[in-house]
Amino acid sequence: GSFTATLIVVDSKGQGDSASKAINVYAKPTARFTASSLEGIAPHKITFDASGSNDPDGKLVNYKWTFGDGTSGTGKVVSHTYTKGGDFAIWLTVTDDDGWQNATSKGVTILEKPYPPKNFTVTNVAHTGLFFSNYLNVLTWDKHPLNTGKIRVVKYLIFKKKKGTTQFIYQATVPKDVFTWQDNSLTDEADMKSYIYAIRAVDVAGRESDMKQKDAGK
Numbered sequence: 001g002s003f004t005a006t007l008i009v010v011d012s013k014g015q016g017d018s019a020s021k022a023i024n025v026y027a028k029p030t031a032r033f034t035a036s037s038l039e040g041i042a043p044h045k046i047t048f049d050a051s052g053s054n055d056p057d058g059k060l061v062n063y064k065w066t067f068g069d070g071t072s073g074t075g076k077v078v079s080h081t082y083t084k085g086g087d088f089a090i091w092l093t094v095t096d097d098d099g100w101q102n103a104t105s106k107g108v109t110i111l112e113k114p115y116p117p118k119n120f121t122v123t124n125v126a127h128t129g130l131f132f133s134n135y136l137n138v139l140t141w142d143k144h145p146l147n148t149g150k151i152r153v154v155k156y157l158i159f160k161k162k163k164g165t166t167q168f169i170y171q172a173t174v175p176k177d178v179f180t181w182q183d184n185s186l187t188d189e190a191d192m193k194s195y196i197y198a199i200r201a202v203d204v205a206g207r208e209s210d211m212k213q214k215d216a217g218k
Helices: none
Strands: 002-010 016-024 039-041 044-049 060-066 072-074 077-082 086-096 101-111 118-128 133-142 153-162 169-175 180-183 195-203 212-215
Touching (some): 060 077, 133 195
Parallel strands (some): 039 101
Antiparallel strands (some): 044 077, 133 180, 195 212
């Protein structure tokens, strides 16, 4: 608002004088915004709404956004699609009709694919007898907690390869609520330890996680 400042001076004889000057005091605007979501899987579209921003002594004339991935936008309500995974900081800067600015930010997490299973283990199990022997490699794993609530894993893919070879060979598909698989095609204890196993998590859109590997001989 506008205020008047008055200076009064008085000399030793009691004579005085005064001078007045108008002073304009401006209030800074407040930047606030909401987001339709703060996490998702790429490509993921988010709408940002700065309607909660305000200027106490005027009006807002500019809304500038930076989306954290090298792109920017303007407007009270904007939408942006994240095409790659990562953690991004979204900044809103508002400018009022007096030229004052204020800024605020939120963080967004975008994933490109599921996280791989955790605690992947391979256990050698040998049943040897006089007339019959059975050799198994038992695979176990846990679901990754970071997938919960963000990515809907629907299945796991199992692979294996002989040590010294480069190509993993698909073995089986395991439902999302099963966390073990047995390889019962092994012939002896040496064969049990000669493989490297791998597992991937697959989400509802068919996106595969990175491959988690485990040496059956270690």
